Amino acid sequence: MNTSLDDRTVQAVLVVVAVGLLARFVFLGARISHYDEARVAWWGLEYLRTGETTYRYIIHGPFLQLLHRPLFAAFGPTDFVARAPVALITGLFPLVALWFRRYLSDLEVVGMALFLALNPIILYYSRFMRSSMLVAAFCFVAFAALVRLLDGDGISYLYTAAGALAFGFAAKENAIVYALCWLGAGALLLDTALFRPRQHDSGWDLLTTTLGDWRQRYGPDTPAGRQRLLGYGLHLVGAVTLFALLTFFFFAPRGTEAGLWTGNLSLTLDATLSDISEGLDYWFGQGEETTFTTYIERLGLFVKTTLTYAGPLFVLSLVGFVVERYARPNSRPLVLACAYWGFASVLGYPLGTDIWGAWIIVNALVPLSVPAAVGLGFLLDIGRDAVADEDRVSVAAVAMLLLLVVGQVAVVGGGAVYAQPTSPDNELVQFAQPQQEMRASVDATTAAAAANTDGPDALFYGGEDFVTMDETAVRSPACINWFRTLPWAWYLDANDVSVTCANSTGTMPEQLPPVVVAQADCTLERAVACRDNPEALSPPQEIAQRVPDRYERHAYLHRTTGGSYFHGVVVYVDPEA
Numbered sequence: 001m002n003t004s005l006d007d008r009t010v011q012a013v014l015v016v017v018a019v020g021l022l023a024r025f026v027f028l029g030a031r032i033s034h035y036d037e038a039r040v041a042w043w044g045l046e047y048l049r050t051g052e053t054t055y056r057y058i059i060h061g062p063f064l065q066l067l068h069r070p071l072f073a074a075f076g077p078t079d080f081v082a083r084a085p086v087a088l089i090t091g092l093f094p095l096v097a098l099w100f101r102r103y104l105s106d107l108e109v110v111g112m113a114l115f116l117a118l119n120p121i122i123l124y125y126s127r128f129m130r131s132s133m134l135v136a137a138f139c140f141v142a143f144a145a146l147v148r149l150l151d152g153d154g155i156s157y158l159y160t161a162a163g164a165l166a167f168g169f170a171a172k173e174n175a176i177v178y179a180l181c182w183l184g185a186g187a188l189l190l191d192t193a194l195f196r197p198r199q200h201d202s203g204w205d206l207l208t209t210t211l212g213d214w215r216q217r218y219g220p221d222t223p224a225g226r227q228r229l230l231g232y233g234l235h236l237v238g239a240v241t242l243f244a245l246l247t248f249f250f251f252a253p254r255g256t257e258a259g260l261w262t263g264n265l266s267l268t269l270d271a272t273l274s275d276i277s278e279g280l281d282y283w284f285g286q287g288e289e290t291t292f293t294t295y296i297e298r299l300g301l302f303v304k305t306t307l308t309y310a311g312p313l314f315v316l317s318l319v320g321f322v323v324e325r326y327a328r329p330n331s332r333p334l335v336l337a338c339a340y341w342g343f344a345s346v347l348g349y350p351l352g353t354d355i356w357g358a359w360i361i362v363n364a365l366v367p368l369s370v371p372a373a374v375g376l377g378f379l380l381d382i383g384r385d386a387v388a389d390e391d392r393v394s395v396a397a398v399a400m401l402l403l404l405v406v407g408q409v410a411v412v413g414g415g416a417v418y419a420q421p422t423s424p425d426n427e428l429v430q431f432a433q434p435q436q437e438m439r440a441s442v443d444a445t446t447a448a449a450a451a452n453t454d455g456p457d458a459l460f461y462g463g464e465d466f467v468t469m470d471e472t473a474v475r476s477p478a479c480i481n482w483f484r485t486l487p488w489a490w491y492l493d494a495n496d497v498s499v500t501c502a503n504s505t506g507t508m509p510e511q512l513p514p515v516v517v518a519q520a521d522c523t524l525e526r527a528v529a530c531r532d533n534p535e536a537l538s539p540p541q542e543i544a545q546r547v548p549d550r551y552e553r554h555a556y557l558h559r560t561t562g563g564s565y566f567h568g569v570v571v572y573v574d575p576e577a
Contacts, residue, residue: 009106013098013113020117021091023417024126028087029080031421032439035432037129038487041082042475044068045493048077052255055272057279060131062250063170077494083129090126091117093137097373099144102151103334104373107380111373116366120309120413124428125359127417131172132359136366138168139178143367146182147334155235162239166246173283174363177352181344181367185337192336251276284352298350305358305427306346309412310365312405313372317342320374335371342368357430376405424531424560434487435531437556441517441571444554446495448514448577455513456500458492460485461543462519466567467501477501484567485558488517508546514577518543520555520568530568531557537568547572 033041036059044065047053053069055062067085068077075081094113101109116122125133142164149157168175194206251272252260258271306314321339324331345364353360383398385391420426422436449457460467460480468481475482475489479501482489492499497515502508518539522530529536534555538544551572559566 009101009109010098012110013094016110016113016117017092017094020094021088023118023123024087024091027418028083028127029078031079032434032436032442033079033487033490034128034430035486037079037082038490040064041068041077041129042490042493044082045072045077045490047254048072050255054253054256055251055275055279057173057275057282060172061170063134063167064129064131066250083127086129086133087126090122090133090137096141096144099148100334100370103147103332104370105377108373108377111376112369115313115369115372118409118413119313119365120409120416121306121358121361121428122365123413124417124421125362128359130359132362134171135168135175135178136362138164138171139175140366142168143178143182158235158239159242162243163246166243166250169247170250173279177348181341184344185340188340189333189337248272295351298353298356299347301356302346302350302361306361306364308427309416310361312408313365313368316375316379317368317372318375319378320371323378324371324374335374338367338370342371358428359430422560429560431559433560434558435556435560437534437554438569441554441556441569442491444552444573445497445515445517445571446491448573449495449497451577452514455511457497457513458499458515458517459509459513460499460501460517461503461508461540463503466519467503469501469503504540504542508542512546514574516543516547516551516572518570518572520570522557522568527557527566531560537570539570548574550575
């Protein structure tokens with residue numbers, strides 16, 4: 001297989017990767033942080049500050065926190081820096097298509113890379129500081145390495161698969177589901193092979209012949225067979241050991257009594273295994289709470305969002321699967337396995353998710369990129385044959401379909417990813433995303449805090465779901481309702497903004513700090529009015545009457561599409577600060 005830089009297919013994939021990286025990094029820090037992004041980033045910042053961290057399953061695997069500490073130390077805690085690891089890894093991810101050149105045509109390889117680089121859903125969550133795309137990328141690399149291993153390309157691919165799977169598990173716990181999908185797809189391929197044995201008299205004949213060949217080559221009957229069996233057994237133990245060591249390294253606590261570098265290996269191992277067990281119990285118990293009605297609703301959202309933002313990929317994957325299974329004399333197991341894996345993910349992930357977020361769709365789109373590339377190649381082959389036959393009608397039809405595919409990706413992707421990344425009309429926006437107008441509030445707050453030298457920088461004022469007045473809380477700022485006001489905690493601590501709090505039952509400070517952040521009155525029924533008209537957001541009267549007229553007013557809806565922790569926020573900033 002030619003993989004040199006002067007190979008045209010390699011060059012095409014490298015161009016796709018370059019475009020994908022640019023698409024991921026341009027304006028990467030512009031969108032205001034989502035609730036989940038802020039929660040994970042804050043813990044990375046806390047690790048930098050304290051030197052202590054443990055696996056917190058509620059924010060998924062520890063991979064990002066471990067990366068954020070050195071990145072924040074070197075480049076500062078910003079949205080751009082927090083999202084950069086996801087953007088970089090997923091930007092390079094389409095290179096994995098080159099590992100499939102033995103099984104796919106050059107055209108299909110480039111098509112697969114294009115889908116992984118520029119599909120709107122994949123691109124949106126590649127610019128999102130969340131582990132969904134990371135686990136998809138790492139686990140798909142592990143799958144590709146296993147394919148190369150089974151094809152006889154060397155034992156090093158076994159270790160590559162083990163390492164990539166460990167990285168995937170450290171990113172997010174559903175890496176285990178990926179392995180189960182591979183087993184399921186393998187079982188379907190085995191059933192197909194036994195049902196249609198081709199050169200053999202029956203499926204049983206195929207099975208016994210294959211097992212006989214394996215016994216002759218690897219069995220204990222001959223010294224060479226015993227040596228091969230022992231060698232592969234040792235390599236398997238080595239790969240499992242590599243996975244276990246990497247998993248232990250990622251999940252082990254740092255900076256605590258049971259920390260990784262304390263020298264107490266037994267205590268560290270016990271704490272690590274306990275944390276992993278607790279996390280797996282939590283995440284894999286979610287499906288038990290899903291009712292049939294909830295499942296149907298989430299499946300409907302899954303399919304609707306997929307068709308809206310990844311319609312070409314999904315439809316072409318169906319075309320590719322049908323062509324591969326029914327129109328080829330010898331179906332390629334790789335294409336069928338990825339199709340089974342992807343279609344099973346469409347049905348399975350709405351059942352296992354605890355809340356709805358379109359990020360779960362990437363778990364299906366990544367494997368479906370393979371049959372989609374086959375479908376795209378089939379469409380282009382029809383066009384090429386039509387050109388050769390001077391069939392203008394067919395050429396025009398294929399050109400129109402390709403134009404629709406490119407146009408849909410460009411228009412939908414441009415709108416969802418860049419123009420409206422927080423809009424409620426964007427179905428990729430999960431309900432815990434604040435309105436983009438919060439960015440102006442955050443920028444003004446951090447600027448005022450940087451210039452302030454006297455007393456607290458900001459006052460937070462509101463009810464119990466906005467401030468708690470608990471100065472002993474572990475998370476900082478302590479007095480705010482940390483979970484219900486995210487992403488404020490991330491921006492406040494990242495920029496060293498000192499905070500004080502007040503509520504209607506307490507006494508406000510005589511002199512207001514340069515920034516006042518107040519909970520504003522709004523209901524779900526008035527969400528549209530509050531979102532589209534900031535003047536509709538009304539802070540408490542005791543705040544509105546106390547804030548001097550010179551303070552600039554910023555207002556936004558704290559949750560773009562409603563959902564939990566819904567409220568409005570009004571921020572007053574002293575321009576003289």
